[in-house]
Amino acid sequence: MSDSIEFTPLATSDSLDQDDEPITTKPKSSSTSRPKKISLSAQIERIADAAIGGLGPVLIVVAFLLLSITIFCYFTVLLPFHHSWKEGEGLSGNLGYIFHWTWGCYLVWGISANYFFAVRISPGTVLDGVSSSGDAMFQDVLQEMESYTELPPTCKRCHLPKPERTHHCSVCKSCVLKYDHHCPWIHNCVGHFNHRYFLMFLTYLSIACVYFVIMGAGPFMLAADMDSESNWPYWLDRSLVAFSEVLAVAIGFAVGGMACWHWYLTLTAQTTLEQYNNSYIKKICKKKGDTFTNMYDFGVIGNLQDFFNIGPRGHYPWYTAFLPLRIPPIGNGKRFERSGRGFVLDFGDDDEDMV
Numbered sequence: 001m002s003d004s005i006e007f008t009p010l011a012t013s014d015s016l017d018q019d020d021e022p023i024t025t026k027p028k029s030s031s032t033s034r035p036k037k038i039s040l041s042a043q044i045e046r047i048a049d050a051a052i053g054g055l056g057p058v059l060i061v062v063a064f065l066l067l068s069i070t071i072f073c074y075f076t077v078l079l080p081f082h083h084s085w086k087e088g089e090g091l092s093g094n095l096g097y098i099f100h101w102t103w104g105c106y107l108v109w110g111i112s113a114n115y116f117f118a119v120r121i122s123p124g125t126v127l128d129g130v131s132s133s134g135d136a137m138f139q140d141v142l143q144e145m146e147s148y149t150e151l152p153p154t155c156k157r158c159h160l161p162k163p164e165r166t167h168h169c170s171v172c173k174s175c176v177l178k179y180d181h182h183c184p185w186i187h188n189c190v191g192h193f194n195h196r197y198f199l200m201f202l203t204y205l206s207i208a209c210v211y212f213v214i215m216g217a218g219p220f221m222l223a224a225d226m227d228s229e230s231n232w233p234y235w236l237d238r239s240l241v242a243f244s245e246v247l248a249v250a251i252g253f254a255v256g257g258m259a260c261w262h263w264y265l266t267l268t269a270q271t272t273l274e275q276y277n278n279s280y281i282k283k284i285c286k287k288k289g290d291t292f293t294n295m296y297d298f299g300v301i302g303n304l305q306d307f308f309n310i311g312p313r314g315h316y317p318w319y320t321a322f323l324p325l326r327i328p329p330i331g332n333g334k335r336f337e338r339s340g341r342g343f344v345l346d347f348g349d350d351d352e353d354m355v
């Protein structure tokens with residue numbers, strides 16, 4: 001490592017990025033220039049990317065089928081097992097049935113709407129808002145970024161400027177704004193314009209799994225009791241009910257863990273990629289006795305307002321965070337407000353500059 005390395009948010013995210021040339025990192029040593037030779041690992045990576053891309057539509061169909069089975073199972077077995085509409089007792093006598101029926105519908109709406117938005121809405125690319133093509137397109141992108149205080153690096157694959165927090169997705173073959181990761185289950189990248197829907201899809205699905213497991217415990221025990229064939233009054237086959245219960249447990253653990261991770265990222269204003277880079281820089285700072293702070297971090301409340309576009313920092317009322325509606329995020333995903341607590345760490349001396 002050289003004697004003097006400067007860390008800025010751009011250099012931070014780009015220093016570990018293989019797809020661009022970080023022009024904000026100093027000094028630019030000769031070791032950064034690599035021969036253009038496709039290694040075996042790069043070839044394997046390309047095959048894996050193609051496989052992930054091809055698998056996407058299949059996984060969407062699988063997700064749709066699994067969701068359909070469990071939803072059908074809930075309304076035809078789980079709900080009738082616990083509550084049924086009692087004729088002649090009116091609304092007051094059927095409150096339990098109404099509550100669980102409404103709650104089930106709300107979860108289905110939350111899961112399906114957010115999944116649909118996560119799949120269909122583009123995470124955002126550098127070319128958003130640019131209608132021209134060819135050289136004119138490149139000029140338009142550069143013109144848009146003329147007002148930027150820091151000149152962004154250029155992606156070696158797209159040959160277009162990369163705004164802050166942007167990363168190239170090798171599966172989608174484009175640079176994605178506020179890139180988090182590529183998810184084969186939505187056949188899409190998770191980025192600036194669809195991260196909200198991805199997070200809420202995970203959240204609704206996790207809650208639904210817990211609810212389903214609790215509601216399905218009784219029917220599952222009944223379905224597992226193969227000796228009592230006559231004790232199964234439901235139209236749906238008992239094996240499908242047992243399968244749904246096991247599926248809900250497995251998905252609940254997997255998706256629940258992922259939901260917790262993305263809530264942590266949201267509350268700390270980081271993407272998955274940034275979190276890895278930030279933790280790396282934190283270690284370096286710790287060795288130097290410095291404290292690293294994320295310049296996009298406005299505190300838990302501020303970060304929530306930014307992410308959901310609600311409250312004083314956003315444009316929508318707070319309760320819209322719980323509504324599975326299409327609500328755009330703050331900004332165009334190319335520039336982000338900074339809390340002013342980011343800093344440049346210079347290994348050449350002990351100066352720490354606020355940016």
Ligand SMILES: [Zn+2]
Pocket residue numbers: 019155156157158159167168169173174175
């Ligand atoms: Zn790119």
Ligand SMILES: [Zn+2]
Pocket residue numbers: 169170171172173181182183188189190
């Ligand atoms: Zn992607």
